[in-house]
Amino acid sequence: MQKPDPRTSSPPSFARKFLEWFCPPFLYEGIEGDLMEEFDTDVEELGEKRARRRYIFNVVRFFRPEIILRNKLSLQIMNTIMIGNYIKVASRNIARRKLYSFINAFGLSVAIAFCTLIYLFVQDERSFDQFHVNKDYIYRIHDTDFNPDKYKKGEADPYDRFAYLPAPLGTTALAELAEVQYMTRFSQGEGVMRYRDKIFKQRYANADSGFFKMFSFPVLAGDHAHLFRNLSDAVLTRETAKKYFGDEDPIGKIFTIDVNGEKTMRVAAVIEAPPANSSIQFEMILPIEMNPWFIGNRERWSNYSYPTFIQVYPDTKTESLQDNLNRLYQKYVPEETREWRERNLVPGFKPYEYGVTALSDIHLRKDVDWQKVSDPQYSWILGGIAVLILVIACINYISLALTTSASRRIEVGIRKVVGAYRKQLVQQFGFESIVLALISMMIGLGLVAIFLPYFNDFTGKEIVFTAASIFQVAGVALALSIVVGVLAGIYPSLYLSGFLPASVLKGTFTSRLQAGFTKPLVVFQFFLSASMIICSVIMYRQMKYVTTKDLGFDKEHVVAVGTQTGWNVQADRAVEQFRNAVKNDPVILHVAGANFSFDGGWSRNGFKINGEDKNAYVYRVDPEYIPLLGIELKEGRNFDSQLASDSNALIVNEAFVVHMNWTDPLQEHLNWKEDSTGQGAKIIGVVKDYHFLSLERKIEPMFMSINQKDVGYTTTILIRLAAGDISENIAHVQDTWTRLFPDRPFDYSFVDEEVARQYESYTRWLNIMALSTAFAIVIACLGLFGLAGINALNRTREIGIRKVMGAELTSIFVLLNREYIALALIAFVFATPVSWYIMTRWWLADFQFQTEVGWELFAMCMLGGLALALLTVSYHAIKAALINPATTLKHE
Amino acid sequence: MGKEFLGEFEELVLTMVGVLGEDAYGNAIVTEIKDRVGRDVNLSAVHVTLYRLEDKGLVKSHMGGATNARGGRRKRIFTITNAGLAMLRAMKEARMDLWKLIPQLKIAGG
Known part of the structure; x- marks a missing residue:
């Protein structure tokens, strides 16, 4: 047997480390050896790449309870015992401080739900047109035309791109370019379709027979090999067939369609309707020759009406394909047309030319107009909002954990005295935050299920849960909550575990909280919510302006x-x-x-x-x-x-x-x-x-x-x-x-x-923004509420003394609140320019007619935000100010 | 009852340990099952089963000598114990007894 050189091919080291980590040491060598042996055989038989993949897979297969459990029982017996204790302490803590637990769990679950929804959204965006078997070989052709108006406006990309092209381009490319295997043009229209007494306005698509060879829309019934051999062939989706023919067998049915003159068609096949994440949408496909304008345009290079798709042979380079298409342009488009196309060309810019877009890139290519095309920016913005909410919720957790640390101090001291390592304490507090995150995850998943239909409304998507996607979503949510648990838990657990037992237990710690770190956190949190408030108010103003502006004609009734x-x-x-x-x-x-x-x-x-x-x-x-x-x-x-x-x-x-x-x-x-x-x-x-x-x-x-x-x-x-x-x-x-x-x-x-x-997409953004702002505000306010409560609690004795000395109720109220108001003010000072910049540069820039964004808008937002903050914190301030000093001071 | 019972896969692996003698380790068993029974089994499943059999005292294991192959890792060699052999034999006999009770076969055979 030839022995593969271990230096040239070795299994992925992370997988081996993973194995080493979970595998009991006394079994490790045998297992690792067997895996190595299998890997070596795989390298010889399947090549290194697949062997590595199989190695990883095999390691994962070993990650099973029968193996893992052989471990811990003997080795980490201390830890497993302590985990029980951690769970007990964690659940007691959660149960004892119901309000804080609620604030944390609520914030985290909303954040997790939000992130999961955004994940679904992004996933859906990326899944467009991925289901075609030939997706790697199919391209849509578009043209790139220099636009002097855009150039004058100083745009970085002064070109117009259109997918609507001359009819002969596709046929010529198929006939003359060796790399083109199939071609179809794909135009759409609307006509009146009749079958007996069923008369509806019906959308249809026109295509060439290549359509069925290129795209993977399954043909459910009928002759799929010879479609469009007859020009009277019509291909209907199941839904369309049902609409006209009910439960009868649609194949062979004769109907008429009136598009600038009535034509008689015959149903040749029934095809699966395109899924929501398809860029190619149709209810019925007719041969392109049935387009009443096609005959006149068949050989015309000066009519631009026919989107064209081509499928190339494997190993075709995009650049050479584009070059070849442009050669066709030079060869067939009349010289005067070409000159006319270049009449306004500015030197240094490219004249008219063809380009191609891979099928799976069509959806996110927003510079070429197409059905359902969407801006990849949307995914980023939504993701950004989700992360913001997640950050706000994590900050809540961190600041609440820090401020309540006083009550955990004794516990930390005792644990250390009886022999806990610092590492164990870190583990314990980390464990607590993960437990909370896991609880939040379950609530969050419930929220996802509840909010999904509304989310679909807002975003114009049709995301549904399938068995596979539920699994995926649960996985994502689990991963998220663990990440959140670790992120939120890491600082508090380091902080809490750092207490020195002697000073804690001797009581030299003052009861005042010194976690200075919480203030910047609160400012940051408030900054995020304030920015979101301002953005959504500007959006709302603009939508109001747009919908109520006098358009110069009476659109009512x-x-x-x-x-x-x-x-x-x-x-x-x-x-x-x-x-x-x-x-x-x-x-x-x-x-x-x-x-x-x-x-x-x-x-x-x-x-x-x-x-x-x-x-x-x-x-x-x-x-x-x-x-x-x-x-x-x-x-x-x-x-x-x-x-x-x-x-x-x-x-x-x-x-x-x-x-x-x-x-x-x-x-x-x-x-x-x-x-x-x-x-x-x-x-x-x-x-x-x-x-x-x-x-x-x-x-x-x-x-x-x-x-x-x-x-x-x-x-x-x-x-x-x-x-x-x-x-x-x-x-x-x-x-x-x-x-x-x-x-x-x-x-x-x-x-x-x-x-x-016309403003639908903007209204949609307003809705999304308003919803997420509302959530962000609620979470941030809850956090503030908790903080204020702890602060008031910390200062009960101070307040008592002040009252005994004759302080007014109002002065105590001011004393407790002014800090938060100051923090909120700082946050607004930062938020104003940031949100102004984002809104005027990005959102309002789309409109030629804009609402005014004046200082009073920011002032209004600020006052509103401050009022909200004040309202949140003053509950505790009033409560603390009203306590009878005798009850707080008699313990001294 | 629970102690007497062996699953179908456990029995297969145990038999293979017996068949392979001094050369019974995880990969060899996987290959042997593939060669003789034509069944694709996963390495981790075989390992887990071997450990379970060891727990039940039907096989015992020791580390083999180091080699240059396998990244220098030693093999964990499994050998069948007397209890294991007895178990296999008992199972075979029990099955034969049952086998004889199937009436059609008597007719077909006679």
């Missing part, structure tokens, strides 16, 4: 209903039909058509005027739009449907007038179609600026037109309702709708809700 006609002239007819039908309706006051509501949809056009690049948001409206929304006309007039010339007229906003440098806009024409013969559309009116986009953005230049040929169709009906019972009114609108369009789904939303939804 307006309902937006999709016409469900597709992008065609039927949409305009539907608006007209609906308007005529409700002419004298008492509930429906106004009906207008527009191409977008306020849910984030927009279209923006760029054009050249006198050689200058201009751009504006373009809205297709009808003459009712401005009166319905109550938008103020500053100059000129509204559209008039009677005037044929108005189809070539525009109404612009004030920002547009500024953008064009017009002095008298009503005399101007705008040749935005860059028509070489005419002078363009006439400006007939100027509206006051209103927020057609969210408040994260400035009011940008925009204009409205009623020309369907140039701008598009009014696919949204806006309806102004009379004030009154909202649900009744909506039911009325729905009745009218189904009477008029029995075969179209009624899909509505309130404009004010749509506006609010």
Whole structure:
């Protein structure tokens, strides 16, 4: 047998040390030898890496009671006996000081619960798209485009990145690049799906047949090998199939879907719905050719609508893949397009190019917009908050343990006198804090179970407990509580075990507490809570500002209903039909058509005027739009449907007038179609600026037109309702709708809700922040409460003497409280600049319209915080001040 | 009763100690079980069982001589005791007695 050289391959030393630590010495040599032998064989048969892994695993397998228990019985008999005693003393202490135990356990359990939740959150973030078998080989292509606006603003990364790419890119990459194995484009849309009497608005995805080879969404039924061989193949998730076909077998069912024209499809397969932690979401997949716009774009390199995924062969380098894709760009994209792309390029920056993102990185890559994409910063911030709360809770434990140390002093002295080592005392106090942490852990896990649904609401996640995750969570919580127990216990146990028995027992210690270390702890604790208070107040102010700010139009009682006609002239007819039908309706006051509501949809056009690049948001409206929304006309007039010339007229906003440098806009024409013969559309009116986009953005230049040929169709009906019972009114609108369009789904939303939804993620942050601030404050106040109580107790005799000498009640009150107020003040002085910096730099920076953050806000927070602190500590102060001095002094 | 009883795995390990004679230590037993019975057993399980058998007095152990292999560690060699042998024999006989009581086999055999 060839003997492996022990110098080149040796088992991991930590595992061996671990074995040595838990293994009884008289068994160690035999076991270690056997493990070595197995390791040597493994090295030969499996290689060193796997052998090391198996060694660790084998060592862990030896970590079992049958082995461990052979140890302690003979060797550490003292310790095991003492553990019983420690448990007894610990439980007595916990039971005797119920209030302090409660404060500690409460703080620690909330902190542990919080950290566990955050762990779940981070875990979920990291688990995105990990379930695909081919995840290491799948990439999403995106483009990187220099953005001169960002450059002018001085951004460090002046590029725009989009995953929406020309349709021929994918097919060309598959055909010409040797490393590309599969390709699929993946676009999404919405149509009206019909099966017998089931008519719903239905979201769908378009993909190529490569989709099913690349991604690991299991096909549950149907022919999975030849999917999309027929262009009428449709793949439905189980849920979607159930929605239309109930319990019938969906395979082979024929249905129609109307996306700009009705098409007949056949269910070819049923597929597992994507899990919540998938970046690729769909309810139904249709061949990409069924996208009504695809045929026209199939060979166009100038249309950017198709996200493209490719799967490469193993061992493909990302860089060479990107280089090859850019070679395709040079080869196929027309030169004028490329020049146009580089027209505003600043030297020193890269021109337009392609890049790729690995599938599992998509979720946390926030610079490329994608479904569910999230900022990795969130995980950090949440983790930070959890650690803050944990620190606050640990500080409670430490400062309470230190301040109550007086009562443990005699115990320490006696223990030492009868022969306890200092090490044992450290162990004892450490043990106590771990016991408390373990109790807290159980409460904390209960809290996690209770709070998980709310946490999901707050964070917009769908985390659920499974058998595996419960195990994991329990493990994490256990590890956390042991870490917390050790961290919180280490200082008090060193401090307590350091007492000299002689001085303790002779009574030369004064009963006053000298733990100077607690003051900075309290300041730090208060600093953390104060920062959180200020941050959440600023957040609250901003949200209040955003939701109540006058947007320049009346968003109340307006309902937006999709016409469900597709992008065609039927949409305009539907608006007209609906308007005529409700002419004298008492509930429906106004009906207008527009191409977008306020849910984030927009279209923006760029054009050249006198050689200058201009751009504006373009809205297709009808003459009712401005009166319905109550938008103020500053100059000129509204559209008039009677005037044929108005189809070539525009109404612009004030920002547009500024953008064009017009002095008298009503005399101007705008040749935005860059028509070489005419002078363009006439400006007939100027509206006051209103927020057609969210408040994260400035009011940008925009204009409205009623020309369907140039701008598009009014696919949204806006309806102004009379004030009154909202649900009744909506039911009325729905009745009218189904009477008029029995075969179209009624899909509505309130404009004010749509506006609010733009700030959803911010509201979510406010909620999280408010919740954690509340917890932090409660924990910190509890700690303060405990400290104040001990302090008052320590000073009972002093207070008694002062009262005998004639001190006023108020002066005693001030005496006991001023220290805490001073500490709180110091904390606020530190917290103010820190939280101001964080909030203005990070959170408010996202908004173009910000609430004012003035000194009065900080003053208010400070007063509130001080009042809270005062309220917390004064219970004890009042109690101590009211005690009859005779009761405290008669023992002297 | 409790003292008389041996589990199936214990019996297997005990038998292997008997089979291997002077060469019975943890790894050898694992390999032997794999070779003869075709069963993958974990080293730690074998060790634990050996110690339990030692507690029951069915095997005894001593440290073997040092070698260059195994990182210079000595082997803990197990040898079966008389009690162990008696135990194995008793179990075998008890099983044979039961075996004979199975009626179908008599018919099949005759």
